[in-house]
Amino acid sequence: MDVATYMQDVGKRARSASRLMAQATTEQKNAALNAVANVIDSQRKIIIDANHQDLEQGKTNGLDPALLDRLALTPPRIDSMVEGIHHVAALDDPIGAVDDMRYLPSGIQLGKMRVPLGVIGIIYESRPNVTIDAAALCLKSGNATILRGGSESIHSNQAIAKCIQQGLNSSGVSADAVQVIATTDRAAVGQLITLSEYVDVIVPRGGKGLIERISREATIPVIKHLDGICHVYIDDGADLEKALSIAVNAKTHRYGVCNAMETLLVAESVAPTILPRLASAYAEHEVELRGCAKTQVIISAVKPATNEDWTTEYLAPILAIKVVADVSEAIEHINTFGSHHTDAIVTEDYQRSRQFLAEVDSSSVMVNASTRFADGFEYGLGAEIGISTDKIHARGPVGLEGLTSQKYVVFGNGHIRK
Amino acid sequence: MDVATYMQDVGKRARSASRLMAQATTEQKNAALNAVANVIDSQRKIIIDANHQDLEQGKTNGLDPALLDRLALTPPRIDSMVEGIHHVAALDDPIGAVDDMRYLPSGIQLGKMRVPLGVIGIIYESRPNVTIDAAALCLKSGNATILRGGSESIHSNQAIAKCIQQGLNSSGVSADAVQVIATTDRAAVGQLITLSEYVDVIVPRGGKGLIERISREATIPVIKHLDGICHVYIDDGADLEKALSIAVNAKTHRYGVCNAMETLLVAESVAPTILPRLASAYAEHEVELRGCAKTQVIISAVKPATNEDWTTEYLAPILAIKVVADVSEAIEHINTFGSHHTDAIVTEDYQRSRQFLAEVDSSSVMVNASTRFADGFEYGLGAEIGISTDKIHARGPVGLEGLTSQKYVVFGNGHIRK
Numbered sequence: 001m002d003v004a005t006y007m008q009d010v011g012k013r014a015r016s017a018s019r020l021m022a023q024a025t026t027e028q029k030n031a032a033l034n035a036v037a038n039v040i041d042s043q044r045k046i047i048i049d050a051n052h053q054d055l056e057q058g059k060t061n062g063l064d065p066a067l068l069d070r071l072a073l074t075p076p077r078i079d080s081m082v083e084g085i086h087h088v089a090a091l092d093d094p095i096g097a098v099d100d101m102r103y104l105p106s107g108i109q110l111g112k113m114r115v116p117l118g119v120i121g122i123i124y125e126s127r128p129n130v131t132i133d134a135a136a137l138c139l140k141s142g143n144a145t146i147l148r149g150g151s152e153s154i155h156s157n158q159a160i161a162k163c164i165q166q167g168l169n170s171s172g173v174s175a176d177a178v179q180v181i182a183t184t185d186r187a188a189v190g191q192l193i194t195l196s197e198y199v200d201v202i203v204p205r206g207g208k209g210l211i212e213r214i215s216r217e218a219t220i221p222v223i224k225h226l227d228g229i230c231h232v233y234i235d236d237g238a239d240l241e242k243a244l245s246i247a248v249n250a251k252t253h254r255y256g257v258c259n260a261m262e263t264l265l266v267a268e269s270v271a272p273t274i275l276p277r278l279a280s281a282y283a284e285h286e287v288e289l290r291g292c293a294k295t296q297v298i299i300s301a302v303k304p305a306t307n308e309d310w311t312t313e314y315l316a317p318i319l320a321i322k323v324v325a326d327v328s329e330a331i332e333h334i335n336t337f338g339s340h341h342t343d344a345i346v347t348e349d350y351q352r353s354r355q356f357l358a359e360v361d362s363s364s365v366m367v368n369a370s371t372r373f374a375d376g377f378e379y380g381l382g383a384e385i386g387i388s389t390d391k392i393h394a395r396g397p398v399g400l401e402g403l404t405s406q407k408y409v410v411f412g413n414g415h416i417r418k
Numbered sequence: 419m420d421v422a423t424y425m426q427d428v429g430k431r432a433r434s435a436s437r438l439m440a441q442a443t444t445e446q447k448n449a450a451l452n453a454v455a456n457v458i459d460s461q462r463k464i465i466i467d468a469n470h471q472d473l474e475q476g477k478t479n480g481l482d483p484a485l486l487d488r489l490a491l492t493p494p495r496i497d498s499m500v501e502g503i504h505h506v507a508a509l510d511d512p513i514g515a516v517d518d519m520r521y522l523p524s525g526i527q528l529g530k531m532r533v534p535l536g537v538i539g540i541i542y543e544s545r546p547n548v549t550i551d552a553a554a555l556c557l558k559s560g561n562a563t564i565l566r567g568g569s570e571s572i573h574s575n576q577a578i579a580k581c582i583q584q585g586l587n588s589s590g591v592s593a594d595a596v597q598v599i600a601t602t603d604r605a606a607v608g609q610l611i612t613l614s615e616y617v618d619v620i621v622p623r624g625g626k627g628l629i630e631r632i633s634r635e636a637t638i639p640v641i642k643h644l645d646g647i648c649h650v651y652i653d654d655g656a657d658l659e660k661a662l663s664i665a666v667n668a669k670t671h672r673y674g675v676c677n678a679m680e681t682l683l684v685a686e687s688v689a690p691t692i693l694p695r696l697a698s699a700y701a702e703h704e705v706e707l708r709g710c711a712k713t714q715v716i717i718s719a720v721k722p723a724t725n726e727d728w729t730t731e732y733l734a735p736i737l738a739i740k741v742v743a744d745v746s747e748a749i750e751h752i753n754t755f756g757s758h759h760t761d762a763i764v765t766e767d768y769q770r771s772r773q774f775l776a777e778v779d780s781s782s783v784m785v786n787a788s789t790r791f792a793d794g795f796e797y798g799l800g801a802e803i804g805i806s807t808d809k810i811h812a813r814g815p816v817g818l819e820g821l822t823s824q825k826y827v828v829f830g831n832g833h834i835r836k
Contacts, residue, residue, distance in 0.1 A: 408782040
């Protein structure tokens, strides 16, 4: 079977399964999730053996150590996969919830009922635990899923896929509800992102290059974010102790994450006071600083920043610093150079906090809190499939609700239009 | 200037204007809307003269009478344009509304703030009143708009555009917030639907051919519906008087609208009772009936339906009728042949009403009400820019809220991630 025929078949099966999934009860979905968790738990050896094959092959192919680390499935990582599935089973079922039910002047009663999107295609790189996280979220939200992992984790993903299918079969849910692409042929991705008849949305997870390519070529809507160029702006109305603690946390809590601060903006009048204290705090964490001309006058341990620094997601212990005149210049900088992900102001000034919240065009806008809070778990979504910086459909951390849509439901009693 | 350069310029201006619009107060937006309404009201002669040019040209080009009628701007139609703008000004401003504000375990306070989408491109055919309706809705929701009407209404649209610009200028809103494409070059549409840097969403309004072409070629999300193949299913648990009145209303209230019923499904056990009564009611309205084999046995004034009838949006006094075994067959038929627009069940049976609501995969699903209620005004949205049958973003009648997105807002007091 060629790739196109294979993918058509996968798509058709997913569409049929999605119809059944949409009607599955909460009890059926939870039973399926718990069954999958139990199979994973009991087949650890098979999964770890498959993962060893991938790791060996990765070493042979000269994969870099960071990638090999992400690829490795250790016993604690399998524990957290199993826990993760049970956790998703324990979340409230979003499907069937009805919002805004009310009577209208004509006498009809109108509400909005939450429904699954249908078929979700997920394309991701090395980490095989994504296979199970994504499958669990899609199952719980009543969707069918087509998963396409990286070729470097093909054996791990196939082993996990077998566990999923076995769990689904044992609980009476169609095994086609979760399909893991069995070929490493890159053409399969091109097919998946254009299967508009069978796939409702694509969620890419991985590097910027992958996501850009998918967004450009997909004929199906894509839920995505490309970059996390997050800012903290320290206003001249800031409480300096809060500013210090937030600016250090946002940069140094974790480096390789999309909600880490990459550029610090400081109001001119407080820069001479706060920047030297910040510089020594960052020095302790061995963060490299790159500053604008004004920053360089105030602190010495700083390299000159170029224009490129304002648009770079370092994902590393590097920070760009710019001194700005006021909140308006900060907002202008963020909306021009940022990535519409997450941006924070530190201020005690009422009016400037309102201006920042209203005018910064990002998926999360914060006052006096670290950008690191932009996360599905911290936001109480219970889980997260990704963070969307698009304005269409879901925006910000995407949990179960982002994988659903709504339909209008109307109750009448013989009502006709006059 | 070539079309590509022209459209790039239009896009850039729209993007700049959208930043200002996002920050406009409710008072500013309402003042701008009322100013536009006043200019339209006072420049009726100029608009009607321009419309005469289009009508003359249309006659010369042999436009069919129905199209000429839709193109004509009579004094009552201008009245309703003016009233429509004042009506939109009177609607609640959706922007800035914050939903779901709550404290989370970390201590941060989280909510979702409604924000504009940015720049909305609207592509439509003959009716020039769409120019003003669409512009008003986009203005009120804080968006900038690029409008592209049909070449047959170019003079009318340009005259209306001048009124809009004059109204905007007089009220201090950037005139670039509403731009009407000045060229009839078809290449402008191709440019508009691929200006992903400057345009956030495309709303096509017109025939199926137009919308299909735009969806296929756009690299920007499209809010659309292709077809309204709406169904009424008369269950064997139906109150037959309600069934009769709903089935007649859904078909005959208006023929050329997307929420009119196109296929009637009747449960086998009640078909012999209800179909003859329906047939005589439809005969009074001169509705042509096309039925399945079982229908043809029960009533005589019916042509045989072919498979094509189940997927045809007649927009005319024609009705397809199918006798089905039960609610499950009705749902299967609707999900297979329907267009996911609006479908209704008539029944007094509790369990079957729930099954129909849960399983029919359409943007509006109704019990004991006419499909004709699927409409932004009837749903209390105050206005409507179209009806979406997509599951991504807005679904069903799209009013002001469908032209907006949300961003997360976080309030802390120096909170950092532990």
